[in-house]
Amino acid sequence: MLKYQQTADEIERYIEQHELKQGDKLPILEELIRQFAVSKTTMTKSLELLERKGIIFQVRGSGIFVRKTNRTGYIRLFSTQGFKQNLVGHTIESTVLSLEPIAATDNIAKNLGIEAGETVYYVKRIRYIDGKILCLEESYYRQSIVPYLNREIVEQSIFEYLETALQLNIGFSDMYMHVGKLSAESARHLDLTEGDPGLTIETVFHLTNGRPFDYSVITYHYEHSHFVVQANGLYL
Amino acid sequence: MLKYQQTADEIERYIEQHELKQGDKLPILEELIRQFAVSKTTMTKSLELLERKGIIFQVRGSGIFVRKTNRTGYIRLFSTQGFKQNLVGHTIESTVLSLEPIAATDNIAKNLGIEAGETVYYVKRIRYIDGKILCLEESYYRQSIVPYLNREIVEQSIFEYLETALQLNIGFSDMYMHVGKLSAESARHLDLTEGDPGLTIETVFHLTNGRPFDYSVITYHYEHSHFVVQANGLYL
DNA sequence: TAGTGGTCTAGACCACAAG
DNA sequence: TTGTGGTCTAGACCACTAC
Numbered sequence: 001m002l003k004y005q006q007t008a009d010e011i012e013r014y015i016e017q018h019e020l021k022q023g024d025k026l027p028i029l030e031e032l033i034r035q036f037a038v039s040k041t042t043m044t045k046s047l048e049l050l051e052r053k054g055i056i057f058q059v060r061g062s063g064i065f066v067r068k069t070n071r072t073g074y075i076r077l078f079s080t081q082g083f084k085q086n087l088v089g090h091t092i093e094s095t096v097l098s099l100e101p102i103a104a105t106d107n108i109a110k111n112l113g114i115e116a117g118e119t120v121y122y123v124k125r126i127r128y129i130d131g132k133i134l135c136l137e138e139s140y141y142r143q144s145i146v147p148y149l150n151r152e153i154v155e156q157s158i159f160e161y162l163e164t165a166l167q168l169n170i171g172f173s174d175m176y177m178h179v180g181k182l183s184a185e186s187a188r189h190l191d192l193t194e195g196d197p198g199l200t201i202e203t204v205f206h207l208t209n210g211r212p213f214d215y216s217v218i219t220y221h222y223e224h225s226h227f228v229v230q231a232n233g234l235y236l
Numbered sequence: 237m238l239k240y241q242q243t244a245d246e247i248e249r250y251i252e253q254h255e256l257k258q259g260d261k262l263p264i265l266e267e268l269i270r271q272f273a274v275s276k277t278t279m280t281k282s283l284e285l286l287e288r289k290g291i292i293f294q295v296r297g298s299g300i301f302v303r304k305t306n307r308t309g310y311i312r313l314f315s316t317q318g319f320k321q322n323l324v325g326h327t328i329e330s331t332v333l334s335l336e337p338i339a340a341t342d343n344i345a346k347n348l349g350i351e352a353g354e355t356v357y358y359v360k361r362i363r364y365i366d367g368k369i370l371c372l373e374e375s376y377y378r379q380s381i382v383p384y385l386n387r388e389i390v391e392q393s394i395f396e397y398l399e400t401a402l403q404l405n406i407g408f409s410d411m412y413m414h415v416g417k418l419s420a421e422s423a424r425h426l427d428l429t430e431g432d433p434g435l436t437i438e439t440v441f442h443l444t445n446g447r448p449f450d451y452s453v454i455t456y457h458y459e460h461s462h463f464v465v466q467a468n469g470l471y472l
Numbered sequence: 473t474a475g476t477g478g479t480c481t482a483g484a485c486c487a488c489a490a491g
Numbered sequence: 492t493t494g495t496g497g498t499c500t501a502g503a504c505c506a507c508t509a510c
Contacts, residue, residue, distance in 0.1 A: 002479070023446060029496060039481045041277070044497075057408055059445050060496045061489035067446070069410050070346075077413070078314070078467055110306075172293055174305050175465040177313070179415055179435045179458040197433030197458075199415045209295050209508085210259060210303070222415040222433075229411040231314055239499070265477060275500045280478075296477045297508035445489085 007036050008046040012055055015066055022068040026056065029064070054230025067230070074228035075129075091130050096154050097189075098124035101143060108140045111204050111215040119143040123154055126189055132224045136189045139216040146213065171208035177201050182219070190221045197222045243272050244282040248291055251302055258304040262292065265300070290466025303466070310464035311365075327366050332390050333425075334360035337379060344376045347440050347451040355379040359390055362425055368460045372425045375452040382449065407444035413437050418455070426457045433458045 011032070020026075027035065033043045047064065050056045057067045102122045109116040121141040127134045139158075141149065146162065153161045162168045177199065184194040192198075198219045205214040247268070256262075263271065269279045283300065286292045293303045338358045345352040357377040363370045375394075377385065382398065389397045398404045413435065420430040428434075434455045441450040 004479080028494080040483085040497095042480060045479090047496095054408075054410075057442075057444075057446055058496065059489075060487065062445065062495070063489095064496080065446055067408070071412060074412060078465065113306075172290070172303070172466065172468045174290075175467060176307060176310060177463040177465065178461070179433045179456070181433055197415045197417055199435065206293075208293075209298065210293055210301055220415070225414070227413040229314065229413065230408065231411060232408045238497090264475080276478095276502085278499060281498090283477095294477065295508075296506065298476070299508095300477080 003038060004042050004045040004049065007038055007043065008049045010036065011046065011050060012053075015055065020066045022066060022070070024066045026064040026066065032064075052232060054232075069228055069230065071228065074226045077227040077229050091128075092134075093128045093131075094155050095126045095128070096123070096151055097126065098122060099149065099151055099154050104140065108215055111202070112140065112142055112212045114142065114212075121146060121149050123149065123158070125154065129224060133190055133221045134224055135218050135220045136186055137216060137218045139214055141214050142212070145207070145211065168213070169208040171206045171210065173203050173205045175201055175203045186219050190219070192221065199225065239274060240278050240281040240285065243274055243279065244285045246272065247282065247286060248289075251291065256302045258302060258306070260302045262300040262302065268300075288468060290468075305464055305466065307464065310462045313463040313465050327364075328370075329364045329367075330391050331362045331364070332359070332387055333362065334358060335385065335387060335390050340376065344451055347438070348376065348378060348448045350378065350448075357382060357385050359385065359394070361390065365460060369426055369457045370460055371454050371456045372422055373452060373454045375450055377450050378448075381443070381447065404449070405444040407442045407446065409439050409441045411437055411439045422455050426455070428457065435461065 011026070015026075026032070029040070029043065029047075032047075033040055036043065036046075038046075047056065047058060051058060054067055054069075056064055058064050100122055101119050103117045104112065104114060104120045106116050108120060109118065112120070121139075121143055123137070123139045123141070125137050127137060141158075145168070146166065149158070159170065163170060179197060179199050181195045182190065182192055182198045186192075186198060187194045187196060190198070199222065200217065200219045202215070202217050204212050205216070206212050247262070251262075262268070265276070265279065265283075268283075269276055272279065274282075283292065283294060287294060290303055290305070292300055294300050336358055337355050339353045340348065340350060340356045342352050344356060345354065348356070357375075357379055359373070359375045359377070361373050363373060377394075381404070382402065385394070395406065399406060415433060415435050417431045418426065418428055418434045422428075422434060423430045423432060426434070435458065436453065436455045438451070438453050440448050441452070442448050
């Protein structure tokens, strides 16, 4: 394990164990360097990680402070962690509606950067959070990269399977969001009414080597999905 | 200007000028270091910036490649740049509906971490993108931090005024998103119908020193707001 | 195995915050 | 002015990719 990663984890644990609150001050840089016995550069990198994760903020000339959101029950939309880490304390379950190889349509092909007609695994499922409907998901995996899927895998975390069993290295992703009115079919799956609001996020996932391997379209149940994003140095 | 920042900008310009496309390879690290005459650490930091901005991706043992989204007309939701940079090629205009100091309600006070009753500037405006209604915004600025606002400032970019004229250093922000049905009043302002879908983002903005100074509630027009997020190493 | 990016270090020097 | 975080460097060594 990387030193700066491990150091960051330990500092995070320290914050949790000491139940530090928003605004509480951590030991100064020099002190942290001494305690964790790492170089200044490494400690800086660890702190930068924690900063991006929204756990601390650093003020030059002043100190390092704990950062916390003051709301609970929100789903962390862009966490550095995965879906799982992200939802500690919540139960996620899935019902699989479809699982079959199909030929890529033009739209799927375009998003995955492949030729129309190439075989992709089509997965359709409903995901539940704490027993309530969270979202309807339709995903398309390139079969040349994900050669095999079965119902058991798809009922659990697909990405965990890809990383552990298939040893795929998941890199970056492009997400496209918009809000609209639910179609009759989506509404039926989400146990809502046609025309109700729905947040749709389309995502193209890439491996670390830049190859797209999954295009997914997720429509969230508007009453059960509240998101939080901890951003840094930006203002919309 | 910081060296790593400037180097990053130059590389970005290089990519634009050479019209490089998704997947095109940049010179290798060593070569970049030589060309820009910086240390390896600095170049690494520049590249990391560009990576977070979604402009490149790096593959160990292979090279550095250009990353691009393949969709246009989407608003970059969490750019490292501000709203303005973000919307190059688009025209943003505002109509001010209200601008007055008021006493903070419990909800406002809670979000800003202040006492209820403290004076905040209340700004309500409609924002247009390329002549179309983009969103309805209601913002509350702590008067102790933002002592003065007038109509002229509020019609332009408030944040630009805060940074340049007031010399405030804007740090991080917490954003809370949810989708719902528009109230009659919101619908009227957005020229939509009551019950239509709306994406609401509440944001608490902090200075670099961690003090919250602005709580804003923005409801987006669902037909005119499509967002893109380029994420790194995460999977929802 | 060669090519290429990533981590880590020690230390000099810089820049901002708060009293 | 003092305390404290940020930038930058040169260089050693590590780890992944692709052939």
